[in-house]
Amino acid sequence: MELENGYNHKVEERKRYFKSFGFWMVAAAICLIIFLVMKIAHKEEVVVKPERNNTVAPAQRVYDFADKLTDSEEEALEKLIAEQEDLCQCDLVLVIINKEMGVSDTEWTRNMVNYADDFYDQNAFGYDQPHGDGALLLDNWYHAGEADSQAGTWLSTSGKLEYNIGESEENRVWDALDSGFDISAKEAYARAIKKVAYYGIEEEGSGVSSLPWVVVLAIPAIIAGIYCAVNMKQAPGKDTTNSMTYVAGNQPQMNNQADQFLRKNTTKVKIETSSGSRSGGGGSYGHHTSSGGFSHGGGGHRR
Amino acid sequence: MIFKCTNCGGNAVYSPDKKMMVCPYCGGEDTYKRKDNENSSYGLSVCPECGGTIPVEEFDSAMHCPYCDNSVIFNERISNEYHPKFIIPFELSKDKTKDLIRDKFKKLTFAPSDFLSEVRLDSMKGVYVPFWFYDYKTNAVFEGEGTKVRHWTSGNYRYTETSYYHVVRDMNIPFEKLPADASIKMPDQVMDLMEPYDYSKLSEFMPEYLSGFNAERYNMPAEDIESRARSKMEDDAKAILRSSISGYSSLVTNSQSVRVLDRKTAYGLMPVWNYVYQYKGQDYPFYVNGETGKIIGTAPLSKGKVWGYTATLFVLLEIIAASINGILGLM
Numbered sequence: 001m002e003l004e005n006g007y008n009h010k011v012e013e014r015k016r017y018f019k020s021f022g023f024w025m026v027a028a029a030i031c032l033i034i035f036l037v038m039k040i041a042h043k044e045e046v047v048v049k050p051e052r053n054n055t056v057a058p059a060q061r062v063y064d065f066a067d068k069l070t071d072s073e074e075e076a077l078e079k080l081i082a083e084q085e086d087l088c089q090c091d092l093v094l095v096i097i098n099k100e101m102g103v104s105d106t107e108w109t110r111n112m113v114n115y116a117d118d119f120y121d122q123n124a125f126g127y128d129q130p131h132g133d134g135a136l137l138l139d140n141w142y143h144a145g146e147a148d149s150q151a152g153t154w155l156s157t158s159g160k161l162e163y164n165i166g167e168s169e170e171n172r173v174w175d176a177l178d179s180g181f182d183i184s185a186k187e188a189y190a191r192a193i194k195k196v197a198y199y200g201i202e203e204e205g206s207g208v209s210s211l212p213w214v215v216v217l218a219i220p221a222i223i224a225g226i227y228c229a230v231n232m233k234q235a236p237g238k239d240t241t242n243s244m245t246y247v248a249g250n251q252p253q254m255n256n257q258a259d260q261f262l263r264k265n266t267t268k269v270k271i272e273t274s275s276g277s278r279s280g281g282g283g284s285y286g287h288h289t290s291s292g293g294f295s296h297g298g299g300g301h302r303r
Numbered sequence: 304m305i306f307k308c309t310n311c312g313g314n315a316v317y318s319p320d321k322k323m324m325v326c327p328y329c330g331g332e333d334t335y336k337r338k339d340n341e342n343s344s345y346g347l348s349v350c351p352e353c354g355g356t357i358p359v360e361e362f363d364s365a366m367h368c369p370y371c372d373n374s375v376i377f378n379e380r381i382s383n384e385y386h387p388k389f390i391i392p393f394e395l396s397k398d399k400t401k402d403l404i405r406d407k408f409k410k411l412t413f414a415p416s417d418f419l420s421e422v423r424l425d426s427m428k429g430v431y432v433p434f435w436f437y438d439y440k441t442n443a444v445f446e447g448e449g450t451k452v453r454h455w456t457s458g459n460y461r462y463t464e465t466s467y468y469h470v471v472r473d474m475n476i477p478f479e480k481l482p483a484d485a486s487i488k489m490p491d492q493v494m495d496l497m498e499p500y501d502y503s504k505l506s507e508f509m510p511e512y513l514s515g516f517n518a519e520r521y522n523m524p525a526e527d528i529e530s531r532a533r534s535k536m537e538d539d540a541k542a543i544l545r546s547s548i549s550g551y552s553s554l555v556t557n558s559q560s561v562r563v564l565d566r567k568t569a570y571g572l573m574p575v576w577n578y579v580y581q582y583k584g585q586d587y588p589f590y591v592n593g594e595t596g597k598i599i600g601t602a603p604l605s606k607g608k609v610w611g612y613t614a615t616l617f618v619l620l621e622i623i624a625a626s627i628n629g630i631l632g633l634m
Contacts, residue, residue, distance in 0.1 A: 010416070012416065013416045017611075017612075017615075020412065020612065021612075021615055021616065021619060024616065024619040024620070024623075025619060027619075027623055028619045028620075028622040028623050028626075031622065031623045031626035031627060031630075032622055032626050034626065034630060035625075035626040035627075035629045035630050035633075038629075038630055038633050039629065039633065042633045211628050211631075213628075216621075216624045216625055216628050217621070219620070219624055220616075220617050220620030220621045220623075220624050221617060223616070223617075223620055224613050224614075224616045224617035224620065225613075227612075227613065227616050228609060228612075228613040231411070231412045231413050231609075231612070232413060232604060232609065234411070234601040234602065235601075236493075236496065236599055236600060236601050237493075237496040237497075237597065237598065237599035237600070238496070239495070239496060239498075240498070240499065240597065241498050241499050243538070243539040243540075243542035243543050243546070244539075244543065245498070245499050245539075246478045246479055246480060246481045246499075246535075246536075246539065247476060247477065247478060247479070247539070247543070248438075248477040248478065248479040249477070252443075252474045252475065252476040252477075252543055253474060253475040253476075254472070254473070254474050254547070255442075255473040255474060255475060256471055256472070256473035257471070257472055257473075257547070258469065258470070258471040259449070259468050259469075259470055260468060260469040260470075260471075261466065261467075261468055262448070262467040262468060262469055263466075263467050264464060264465060264466040264467065265464070265465055266462055266463065266464045266465075267462070267463050267465075268460040268461065268462045268463075269460065269461050269463075270459055270460055271456070271459050271460065271461055
């Protein structure tokens with residue numbers, strides 16, 4: 001026993017510990033219980049994925065008009081798309097062309113948008129219904145690698161993907177595509193399709209709102225670090241005097257105060273006006289209605 | 304000398320709460336008489352009450368007898384050249400000081416468990432620290448060049464006009480009772496941080512104020528430590544000069560001087576409560592201004608508590624964050 005005049009430090013320390021963390025212990029217990037109850041309830045739910053509801057659209061998903069893929073590559077991509085469609089419940093279409101689309105960014109964008117949207121609309125793609133959930137990846141190889149290249153990729157989105165995929169998601173699709181091109185065209189398309197499908201899967205409630213685990217670990221670590229630093233910080237004491245503390249009567253006597261003007265000089269500098277900036281090609285195109293009257297989203301990426 | 308209660312013969316001491324001599328044994332107020340029969344010399348003194356040998360150090364002027372606990376004051380160390388001109392008596396009793404320390408450090412989560420315990424705080428000692436006080440009549444002069452800058456735009460041009468001024472300030476600044484502690488035991492930096500004392504409580508010295516407390520006579524003459532007060536005075540004078548100059552974009556000093564026209568020194572005693580907490584072989588001293596209650600000192604940190612508390616918070620927050628994340632994932 002560490003009793004000193006009836007003062008038991010261990011008991012006091014324990015009280016202090018629970019006083020400091022009592023609230024957080026209760027909060028942690030409540031959160032954990034809610035999570036466990038929901039987890040058990042969720043396990044019991046029978047997840048029924050809706051069947052594809054489109055008999056109008058063709059079964060083909062890979063259209064290689066530019067002849068950039070071998071038969072076996074096309075077959076592999078068809079298989080991959082079928083698997084991804086099952087996961088995200090979206091139609092995923094790949095169209096590869098070698099077609100003049102215009103030199104200027106504006107013209108190129110307009111032609112790519114129209115081609116992609118029209119192809120999707122005319123074939124009535126859509127997983128849940130004709131012209132429904134899905135995306136079309138249009139890749140153009142026209143003069144690729146040359147000075148007057150019109151090569152580039154356009155992603156046309158419809159239905160739920162139109163709303164799930166914004167500019168930042170499009171950029172991730174382009175990152176996936178570019179990293180794949182370092183290996184092969186087939187790999188580039190495979191990676192881009194998987195990335196597009198990923199945004200469809202999340203919308204179905206497979207954890208779209210949950211944070212990455214790195215963040216979940218980092219936030220408590222940062223808060224605990226701040227708590228530790230704040231509680232360790234101590235200052236021995238502050239200087240509470242000032243220059244007038246020891247001045248008798250708090251009033252110095254001014255004998256002479258002079259602020260005499262001597263001279264002045266003036267300089268002038270010409271104000272430079274800035275010139276306008278140039279705009280680049282591609283970028284996100286936002287929501288729009290195609291010539292067929294259907295709503296699409298998407299964006300492009302020249303190379 | 305010691306002060307004895309005329310009612311019960313106990314040792315009468317000065318009470319900061321009652322502002323008078325009080326007998327802690329019978330409660331008698333202002334019922335005391337002085338008993339002078341000490342025989343003290345360097346390093347040794349005989350207690351006038353019990354005859355025990357008190358281990359007096361070179362500069363001690365008051366202390367408790369280790370045998371009978373009477374408060375003994377050494378005459379020759381408060382007389383003649385060691386007679387203080389003034390004193391600020393203790394305003395804060397030991398109990399009030401304990402409360403102040405508890406208030407200041409109660410939120411310090413990582414302090415060792417017994418840091419604020421009654422037993423530990425009870426070891427706190429009240430000490431009258433010797434100070435030299437310096438009065439200076441000074442003349443401070445600043446001479447320099449200031450600039451004022453104005454900008455405007457006309458047409459496609461931006462204009463900048465810089466005006467130059469000759470700036471002079473000549474002031475008489477009287478400084479009064481600039482303190483510098485004259486104790487080797489007390490760290491200078493800490494004693495500087497204890498300032499300011501409230502001089503309205505300055506009293507004429509009486510030995511009664513020392514009864515119940517420890518005290519020292521000055522350890523060195525005023526000249527030996529004057530550089531500290533002078534440096535403080537010069538810094539303050541320059542700051543006052545600068546604060547009287549305003550409105551300039553830049554200021555270049557051509558010359559600046561602080562001349563002392565007249566100087567006086569005085570010796571006085573200031574009240575300080577001293578609490579030394581020992582933790583893992585190291586001393587953690589705390590000093591409390593016995594008049595204003597200003598506390599100087601840092602508490603030790605218990606590594607076990609630092610890790611334990613931080614880890615607990617991390618684990619609890621992690622459970623909360625992971626649970627919420629899991630709940631969001633299921634929704």
